[in-house]
Amino acid sequence: MEAWLQGIFADTPVLTVPWSIDYFSVIAGVLTGALFACDRKLDIIGTVVCGLITGYGGGVLRDTLMQGTGVYFTSHPDLIVNCILICAFVFYFRGIFKHLEATVFLADALSVGLFALAGASKAVAFEQGMVLSVIMGGITAVGGGAIRDICVGEVPGVFQRSNYYAVAGLGGAAVYVVLARFGCPLALAGIACVLAVVALRYWSVYFDWRTTSEADLTPRIARGLHRVGEVLSGLFLHGGDSERLQRHAGARIARGASRDDEARKGSSGGSDAANSDWPANMR
Amino acid sequence: MEAWLQGIFADTPVLTVPWSIDYFSVIAGVLTGALFACDRKLDIIGTVVCGLITGYGGGVLRDTLMQGTGVYFTSHPDLIVNCILICAFVFYFRGIFKHLEATVFLADALSVGLFALAGASKAVAFEQGMVLSVIMGGITAVGGGAIRDICVGEVPGVFQRSNYYAVAGLGGAAVYVVLARFGCPLALAGIACVLAVVALRYWSVYFDWRTTSEADLTPRIARGLHRVGEVLSGLFLHGGDSERLQRHAGARIARGASRDDEARKGSSGGSDAANSDWPANMR
Amino acid sequence: MEAWLQGIFADTPVLTVPWSIDYFSVIAGVLTGALFACDRKLDIIGTVVCGLITGYGGGVLRDTLMQGTGVYFTSHPDLIVNCILICAFVFYFRGIFKHLEATVFLADALSVGLFALAGASKAVAFEQGMVLSVIMGGITAVGGGAIRDICVGEVPGVFQRSNYYAVAGLGGAAVYVVLARFGCPLALAGIACVLAVVALRYWSVYFDWRTTSEADLTPRIARGLHRVGEVLSGLFLHGGDSERLQRHAGARIARGASRDDEARKGSSGGSDAANSDWPANMR
Numbered sequence: 001m002e003a004w005l006q007g008i009f010a011d012t013p014v015l016t017v018p019w020s021i022d023y024f025s026v027i028a029g030v031l032t033g034a035l036f037a038c039d040r041k042l043d044i045i046g047t048v049v050c051g052l053i054t055g056y057g058g059g060v061l062r063d064t065l066m067q068g069t070g071v072y073f074t075s076h077p078d079l080i081v082n083c084i085l086i087c088a089f090v091f092y093f094r095g096i097f098k099h100l101e102a103t104v105f106l107a108d109a110l111s112v113g114l115f116a117l118a119g120a121s122k123a124v125a126f127e128q129g130m131v132l133s134v135i136m137g138g139i140t141a142v143g144g145g146a147i148r149d150i151c152v153g154e155v156p157g158v159f160q161r162s163n164y165y166a167v168a169g170l171g172g173a174a175v176y177v178v179l180a181r182f183g184c185p186l187a188l189a190g191i192a193c194v195l196a197v198v199a200l201r202y203w204s205v206y207f208d209w210r211t212t213s214e215a216d217l218t219p220r221i222a223r224g225l226h227r228v229g230e231v232l233s234g235l236f237l238h239g240g241d242s243e244r245l246q247r248h249a250g251a252r253i254a255r256g257a258s259r260d261d262e263a264r265k266g267s268s269g270g271s272d273a274a275n276s277d278w279p280a281n282m283r
Numbered sequence: 284m285e286a287w288l289q290g291i292f293a294d295t296p297v298l299t300v301p302w303s304i305d306y307f308s309v310i311a312g313v314l315t316g317a318l319f320a321c322d323r324k325l326d327i328i329g330t331v332v333c334g335l336i337t338g339y340g341g342g343v344l345r346d347t348l349m350q351g352t353g354v355y356f357t358s359h360p361d362l363i364v365n366c367i368l369i370c371a372f373v374f375y376f377r378g379i380f381k382h383l384e385a386t387v388f389l390a391d392a393l394s395v396g397l398f399a400l401a402g403a404s405k406a407v408a409f410e411q412g413m414v415l416s417v418i419m420g421g422i423t424a425v426g427g428g429a430i431r432d433i434c435v436g437e438v439p440g441v442f443q444r445s446n447y448y449a450v451a452g453l454g455g456a457a458v459y460v461v462l463a464r465f466g467c468p469l470a471l472a473g474i475a476c477v478l479a480v481v482a483l484r485y486w487s488v489y490f491d492w493r494t495t496s497e498a499d500l501t502p503r504i505a506r507g508l509h510r511v512g513e514v515l516s517g518l519f520l521h522g523g524d525s526e527r528l529q530r531h532a533g534a535r536i537a538r539g540a541s542r543d544d545e546a547r548k549g550s551s552g553g554s555d556a557a558n559s560d561w562p563a564n565m566r
Numbered sequence: 567m568e569a570w571l572q573g574i575f576a577d578t579p580v581l582t583v584p585w586s587i588d589y590f591s592v593i594a595g596v597l598t599g600a601l602f603a604c605d606r607k608l609d610i611i612g613t614v615v616c617g618l619i620t621g622y623g624g625g626v627l628r629d630t631l632m633q634g635t636g637v638y639f640t641s642h643p644d645l646i647v648n649c650i651l652i653c654a655f656v657f658y659f660r661g662i663f664k665h666l667e668a669t670v671f672l673a674d675a676l677s678v679g680l681f682a683l684a685g686a687s688k689a690v691a692f693e694q695g696m697v698l699s700v701i702m703g704g705i706t707a708v709g710g711g712a713i714r715d716i717c718v719g720e721v722p723g724v725f726q727r728s729n730y731y732a733v734a735g736l737g738g739a740a741v742y743v744v745l746a747r748f749g750c751p752l753a754l755a756g757i758a759c760v761l762a763v764v765a766l767r768y769w770s771v772y773f774d775w776r777t778t779s780e781a782d783l784t785p786r787i788a789r790g791l792h793r794v795g796e797v798l799s800g801l802f803l804h805g806g807d808s809e810r811l812q813r814h815a816g817a818r819i820a821r822g823a824s825r826d827d828e829a830r831k832g833s834s835g836g837s838d839a840a841n842s843d844w845p846a847n848m849r
Contacts, residue, residue, distance in 0.1 A: 037442075043494035045449040046442025049429075064347055064630055067637050071350050077414040095501030131643040146615075146717075151429075152438050155718050159603075159612025166611040211609035218661025320725075326777035328732040329725025332712075347630055354633050360697040378784030434712075435721050 014125040015186035017117070023079055025114030028107040029055035030083040033148055034090035035097055035104065040152050044091050050148050051087035052080070058143030062119050062136050069126055072118075105205075112169050113197030116141035117190050120173040121180075130177050137173020141197070142166045161213035164204035172197035297408040298469035300400070306362055308397030311390040312338035313366040316431055317373035318380055318387065323435050327374050333431050334370035335363070341426030345402050345419050352409055355401075388488075389481075395452050396480030399424035400473050403456040404463075413460050420456020424480070425449045444496035447487035455480035580691040581752035583683070589645055591680030594673040596621035596649040599714055600656035601663055601670065606718050610657050616714050617653035618646070624709030628685050628702050635692055638684075672764075678735050679763030682707035683756050686739040687746075696743050703739020707763070708732045727779035730770035738763035 033054025037047040056073045063071040073080070090097065097104060119140025123133035142165060146156035158166040172193040179189035203209065316337025320330040339356045346354040356363070373380065380387060402423025406416035425448060429439035441449040455476040462472035486492065599620025603613040622639045629637040639646070656663065663670060685706025689699035708731060712722035724732040738759040745755035769775065 040438070041444075041496045042438075042442045043444050043496045044498075045494060046439070049442060060348065063350065065626065065637055065640055067629065067640075068351065068634065071348055074348055074350075074411065074415055077412050080418065081414055092498050092500045093504070095499045128640065129643045131647055132640055135646065150717055150719070151433055152442070153433070153436050153719050155606070155608075156612070159608045159615060159718070161607075161609050211611060213607045213609045215610075215658050216661045217658045221659070323721075324727075324779045325721075325725045326727050326779045327781075328777060329722070332725060343631065346633065351634065354631055357631055357633075357694065357698055360695045363701065364697055375781050375783045376787070378782045434716055435725070436716070436719050 015117075015121040015180075015190055017114075017121075017190065021114060022118065023076075023082075025111045025118065026055040026079060027083065027086060028111035029115065029144055030086055031090065032104060032108045032111070033144070034087040035094070036148060037087075037152075038090060038094045042152070044088065047091045048084055048087040050151065051090070052083055053148045053151060054144045055083055056144065057147040058115055058119065058140040058145075061143040061147070062122065062140045065139070066123065066126060066128065066136065069122070109168075109198045109201040110194065112141045112165070112201065113172055113194035115144070116169045116172040116197055117176060117193045120176045120193065121186070121190065124177060124180050130181060133177045134170060134173045137176065137193075138166060138170040141169025141173065161211055163208070163210055164200050167211065168197045168200035168204065171200050298400075298404040298463075298473055300397075300404075300473065304397060305401065306359075306365075308394045308401065309338040309362060310366065310369060311394035312398065312427055313369055314373065315387060315391045315394070316427070317370040318377070319431060320370075320435075321373060321377045325435070327371065330374045331367050331370040333434065334373070335366055336431045336434060337427045338366055339427065340430040341398055341402065341423040341428075344426040344430070345405065345423045348422070349406065349409060349411065349419070352405070392451075392481045392484040393477065395424045395448070395484065396455055396477035398427070399452045399455040399480055400459060400476045403459045403476065404469070404473065407460060407463055413464060416460045417453060417456045420459065420476075421449060421453040424452025424456065444494055446491070446493055447483050450494065451480045451483035451487065454483050581683075581687040581746075581756055583680075583687075583756065587680060588684065589642075589648075591677045591684065592621040592645060593649065593652060594621075594677035595681065595710055596652055597656065598670060598674045598677070599710070600653040601660070602714060603653075603718075604656060604660045608718070610654065613657045614650050614653040616717065617656070618649055619714045619717060620710045621649055622710065623713040624681055624685065624706040624711075627709040627713070628688065628706045631705070632689065632692060632694065632702070635688070675734075675764045675767040676760065678707045678731070678767065679738055679760035681710070682735045682738040682763055683742060683759045686742045686759065687752070687756065690743060690746055696747060699743045700736060700739045703742065703759075704732060704736040707735025707739065727777055729774070729776055730766050733777065734763045734766035734770065737766050 030051040034047050034051035036054065037050035040046075040050075042050060059072045063069060063073075116137040120133050120137030122140075123136035128136065142158045145165075146158055149156040164171075175196045176189045176193035179192055180186055184192075313334040317330050317334035319337070320333035323329075323333075325333060342355045346352060346356075399420040403416050403420030405423075406419035411419065425441045428448075429441055432439040447454075458479045459472045459476035462475055463469055467475075596617040600613050600617035602620070603616035606612075606616075608616060625638045629635060629639075682703040686699050686703030688706075689702035694702065708724045711731075712724055715722040730737075741762045742755045742759035745758055746752055750758075
């Protein structure tokens, strides 16, 4: 197995994926970008540009941030020609893709995984450290789609409550970087990266895992801190007053039972704090 | 003529346009950008930034993609000062430009042509190959305007159904790259490039040539394929049944005559396919 | 004082601020970006990206324009980790920052000042000339916030009628560049830069100084030019006709008294010109 992989992936300290895999990921990205542009009623120029941005944008962003390491976009002109032809094909034959949603979803997930791998492996090859390598993987994976969304005046989908997408890209990049750091053969690490991204992407849609757009833990923490303070003050200040301590405990249990979780979440920690010293019989 | 051109344009393997031409194109771009900003009620900072983005954005994008070849923006500080002064002038005296629409249109067309030339000739000089050279010409020509549109939250005009703009820029760049490739003196190729852009831009407005935002050839192709199949099946399977073949042909002619072209375009290939085997007398 | 400053700031021809100051400015920028993202209901990915863009975007833009001088973002991975943790903290404990508006405002003003200093001093160190140094200071100061606004589909605040923000950044950068040019110790120039930005920012809010979004001086200038012409023509053409000259003068005074300033501003210079030769008694 290992020998077979070595046959496919060059056995160098730097992971070199076959050009066909790079080409596949760019083409899948270009395809989704062109379909996106068709949905927004852009013209042929807009479709080609959106396609190229989706396919190459993340890599260009990575190469701009990693100044002086070469730009992937300009190093493969033949791929650009193919991408433009694909965009034109999508523009004129969009009807074909209406019935290929599942295929496009799979191609997109694979492409995000391969982009994450391309970003992370280039950063690892240029010895950017683990943190930057994971970030470069994430940027390469979803940067193209984000720039495309910005170009048509929308808030990037990856910035909003949604199924895992950037999370999948970052997760895959992290898998690659950690495995590469601990001496795993780069070919295996790369396969694990792509599998992780595809699995995360499919699971997140299947189980409807979503990022959340609102999360304010302040009231919960405030209430928690208040209770710690309450218990501590009960122990130290009213150490001998066992009756009062029991009243406190009883009140807390009663309160926990009568209020449902949602309502408690909404109430501020402050009002909780103000109430908690009232005698239990007044509640 | 050739000698006179050699006097204007330096006789090197790299096309060196006089600085005054570069300056003119940037200033024309800055002017249109500043007028655009005034229309959107931006303040003086927004006007200056929009002007500079329109004038320099395409070049910065090209220089970012062609890593390590120098950035035009930072190499001519005196031009930047002039551009800022022009933006301020437009901001405070916008009333003057209300009556200069035709002049601004000409300046803009010339500037797009000169930008396309600047982008293509720089890419040719750095031996980026024909494909990238044309793309760099197009990016330099319309990239600034596109970035400006994105910056004020609009979908770039060049992405939408409109008169030729990006098409003109790409066409001019292609003219330059092809002529340069086939040994034409670079000065002549440059003039042809600018003329091509200006001509395409004016013609597209004069004849109202527009890019299209919707084009789905799938039904047409499906119908075409179906007919090919029909004819083939007629030939091979019902080879001897000449009456049936004639019925088919007659039905097709009658159908073509009774339906107007638009209605046929709208109908899906599928329904066509479903109908086409009915006996002719049932239609 | 000077000696004490030399202890803090390295005594080199290039201003080297302590890393803690750079870190503070990035972290303050990241903080404001993350709070901005929470207001727009972005998810954790969007919050982290908006934070990083606000903190690093201006610097990345500067480093892209100053090709080949290194990218600050990729040179301090430990700072990125801290920034991501801060964004996550803001995301989950946004409630805390509701009562810290004045502190956030101060941190933001300080951060803009320090960004302006970082941009201007890097450009000065790479000998980009005074014009570019001021522009780089301004770009570094407010570029991050502008890119963040663009990323969520809004017109950047600095492009619109608002309290001084870009003006403050540019002003501070200009103070630094001018002081550095005239041989002032770089440490002192840096402090003056930051103080200038913070002072301009606070004053602009305190005195409600705002940039204006509309300013068309054309009618005013046209009227002014017309009057100059009127006086000149009175002097040269009707030199001996003292009665007519006095009528002109009287009419102008009467007109000035009867019309209020606002109305005069609205009328075009043209109508003024048409009226001004009527006999005074017909008015």
